Amino acid sequence: MNIRTDLTATSLAPKLHRLFELSAQKIRSIEASWQPSQGSPVCTDRGRYTSRGWTEWTQGFQFGSAILQFDATGDHTFLEIGRERTVALMAPHVTHIGVHDHGFNNVSTYGNLLRLMREGRIAGHSWESSFYELALKCSGAVQAMRWSRTADGGGYIYSFNGPHSLFVDTIRSVRALMISHRLGHVLMGENDRRISLLDRAIQHIRATAKYAVYYGEGRDSYDVRGRVAHESIFNANDGNFRCPNSQQGYSPFTTWTRGLAWAMCGFAEELELLRATPGQEALLPELEKAARATCDFYIENTASDGIPYWDTGAPGLAALGDWRGRPADPYNSHEPVDSSAAAIGAQGLLRLGRFLGDERYRSAGLTVCDALFQEPYLSVEDRHQGLILHSVYHRPNGWDSGPGESSMWGDYHARELALYLLREANGGPYLTFWF
Numbered sequence: 001m002n003i004r005t006d007l008t009a010t011s012l013a014p015k016l017h018r019l020f021e022l023s024a025q026k027i028r029s030i031e032a033s034w035q036p037s038q039g040s041p042v043c044t045d046r047g048r049y050t051s052r053g054w055t056e057w058t059q060g061f062q063f064g065s066a067i068l069q070f071d072a073t074g075d076h077t078f079l080e081i082g083r084e085r086t087v088a089l090m091a092p093h094v095t096h097i098g099v100h101d102h103g104f105n106n107v108s109t110y111g112n113l114l115r116l117m118r119e120g121r122i123a124g125h126s127w128e129s130s131f132y133e134l135a136l137k138c139s140g141a142v143q144a145m146r147w148s149r150t151a152d153g154g155g156y157i158y159s160f161n162g163p164h165s166l167f168v169d170t171i172r173s174v175r176a177l178m179i180s181h182r183l184g185h186v187l188m189g190e191n192d193r194r195i196s197l198l199d200r201a202i203q204h205i206r207a208t209a210k211y212a213v214y215y216g217e218g219r220d221s222y223d224v225r226g227r228v229a230h231e232s233i234f235n236a237n238d239g240n241f242r243c244p245n246s247q248q249g250y251s252p253f254t255t256w257t258r259g260l261a262w263a264m265c266g267f268a269e270e271l272e273l274l275r276a277t278p279g280q281e282a283l284l285p286e287l288e289k290a291a292r293a294t295c296d297f298y299i300e301n302t303a304s305d306g307i308p309y310w311d312t313g314a315p316g317l318a319a320l321g322d323w324r325g326r327p328a329d330p331y332n333s334h335e336p337v338d339s340s341a342a343a344i345g346a347q348g349l350l351r352l353g354r355f356l357g358d359e360r361y362r363s364a365g366l367t368v369c370d371a372l373f374q375e376p377y378l379s380v381e382d383r384h385q386g387l388i389l390h391s392v393y394h395r396p397n398g399w400d401s402g403p404g405e406s407s408m409w410g411d412y413h414a415r416e417l418a419l420y421l422l423r424e425a426n427g428g429p430y431l432t433f434w435f
Contacts, residue, residue, distance in 0.1 A: 001324075002304040005359070007366035009424040015373040016422045020072045022380060022387060023415060027066055029385050031081060034062075036089060043393050043400070043407045047384035052399060055160055057101040060093065061412035064108030068415040071116060072422055079122060083113060087131075094139045100159045102143035103173030107433055108412065110135040111179060118435040133183050140180020141187045143173070144200045151239040155200065156207040159231070161247075166232040168212045168259045170204065171266030175433050177201040178273060182434055202283065205270055207232075209290035211241055213263060223253075226297025227312075230259040248394050254313025255301070257341040258392070260294055261308075264348030267291035271355050273434055291352050298345050299364050303328035303337075306368035307377070308345070310338040310392045330376055330390040330403050338392040340410030342372050347417045369421065372414065379406065387411040 030049055034041055039051035040059035067082035069075065086109040093105040114132040116122045148163045149155045157174060159167040177197040187195040211232040216225035229244035229252055249256025267290050274280040274287065302308040307328035309317060316334030317323055328337045346368035353362030371377065372388065379389050386406020393399045393407055420431045 001299045001302050001306045001364060001367060003299070003360065003364045004367045004370065005363050007363065007370055009366075009421040012366065012369055012373065012421055013425045015370070015378075016072075016418045016425065019373050019378060019387070019414070019418050020069065020422075022378065023065070023069055023411075024073070024075070024078070025382055026379070026385055026387050026411070027069055027078060027081070029382075030062070031066075033385075041408055043391065044384070044386045044405045045401045047381070047386065047405075049385045049406075049408070052393070055099050055101065056093070056096075057099060057104055058408040060090065060105030060108035061408045063090065064112055065408075065412050065415055067109065067112040067116070068412070068419050071112070071121070072415070072419050082109065086110060086113065090135075094135050095142055097142060097145065098160060100143070100146060100157055100167060100170045101173055102139045102176040103170075104409070106136060106139040107175050107179060110139070111175075111433060115433070115435050119429060136176070137180045137183050137185035140177040140197050141185060143176045144180075144187050144195070144197055147200065148234065148236065149239045150207060150234060150241070154203045154207050154210075155239075156204045156234075157200070161231070162236070164234050164236045165245075166204075166207060166211065166234065167247075168208060168228055168230055168232075169262045171208045171212075172262050172269070174201050174204050174266070175269070177204075178270070179434055198277070202274075202280075205267075206283075206286065208263070209267070209286060212244075213290045213293055215289070215293055224297070226293040226295075226300075227255045228260045228263050228294060228297070230256045248396065250311040250314045250396075254311050255297070256311050257298075257302075257308040257338055258310075258344065260298055260312075261341040261343075261345035261348065263294045264291065264298060264345045265351070266348075267294065268348045268351035268355060269433060272351060272432060275355070288356070291348070291355075295345075295349055295352055295361055295364075298349070300324075305371040306346070306364065307337050307339065307342045307371055309335050310341070310395055311335075327371070336392050336395070336400070336403060337390050339372060339377050339388050340391040340407050340413065342368050342377075343388060343410055343413040343417055346372065347413065347420060350417075350420065369417065373418065388414045 041049035042052040063085040066078040070079035156166045159165040181197040214220040214223040214227040231245040244252040301312045305327040314335045346365045349365030391407035391410040
């Protein structure tokens with residue numbers, strides 16, 4: 001990446017305002033055409049959002065997008081969309097025992113609404129605040145029940161693949177446990193055993209840093225610093241680590257860039273939270289090591305404008321020549337870019353830069369934003385329901401419709417990223433997932 005040092009949140013403000021102007025029309029279009037019976041909208045096909053039966057992990061991004069739109073613009077129309085849809089349709093996600101996605105679905109909806117109430121941005125009755133709090137408490141506890149122990153005495157929240165499987169994605173979804181803990185909740189086990197949700201969250205974070213991130217030293221001396229495995233496989237009988245794996249990337253030994261981006265954003269956010277949590281100071285160097293490694297790998301292995309291809313080891317990249325030395329080409333005939341990875345990863349770069357006081361990371365994040373928030377990535381046509389174009393879902397399964405399409409998670413995280421910067425540009429409160 002060619003990091004620009006001339007960018008600031010204020011200089012990007014015109015792009016941020018344009019993004020939210022376009023975003024309003026996209027949300028209205030989806031609301032007008034989407035029916036709950038169709039399932040959650042996942043990604044677009046010829047510009048229209050469609051469902052993709054697998055797990056319902058994107059519904060929180062749909063309604064959370066409306067809440068972020070209100071946060072950025074003050075338009076109460078979008079607050080009511082987000083609030084009414086959350087109350088009417090999100091309850092099954094709170095008690096969903098079969099997925100590792102609670103932080104995606106429930107923090108994006110109940111969490112954003114409670115955050116806005118705590119910030120004084122929206123008025124609400126005490127029962128409404130208690131309703132959101134209860135949903136978040138339950139969500140964190142349900143997520144924490146998906147628990148496997150590791151041979152080294154730790155543990156992790158296992159993916160929908162089963163008790164043997166740790167997904168790097170969950171590094172951001174583990175927020176559900178941390179919010180539940182901050183709201184004073186505990187998980188009650190057999191014989192009334194009180195299980196700390198913060199402790200389980202920390203164990204999962206440490207397991208992700210230890211097994212999913214590679215450092216080019218020790219166990220990883222054969223590998224490249226900062227590379228990330230999508231899935232880490234364990235022996236479910238004794239908790240021993242067995243091998244890396246990949247579900248949505250090219251291979252276990254290459255880096256699926258959306259998985260990398262989840263790690264970048266997740267570690268950076270959790271550093272912020274744990275620094276504000278008494279008694280957790282000793283943990284920070286371990287997480288900082290993982291955050292630096294993943295962010296450095298992103299900077300070194302993405303196109304010059306900061307937009308990544310979908311996997312840094314994808315075989316077609318060889319046909320692109322010096323793909324790191326020039327801007328990403330979303331229309332090339334060899335390998336797709338993944339704009340959703342850019343939207344997620346940029347927030348990690350910005351947060352880590354602020355946490356460390358390191359302008360290199362902040363400038364890298366702003367460089368990504370400058371490219372992402374304009375054409376050919378910003379969707380400017382009214383007929384297209386997506387906000388950010390050229391997203392990739394599951395290339396190995398053939399679930400993508402080609403360039404020019406969007407994803408619900410890519411659009412949500414672009415809005416969240418833009419809101420983060422807009423608050424900075426306007427001198428607003430710093431955007432965190434906790435309260």
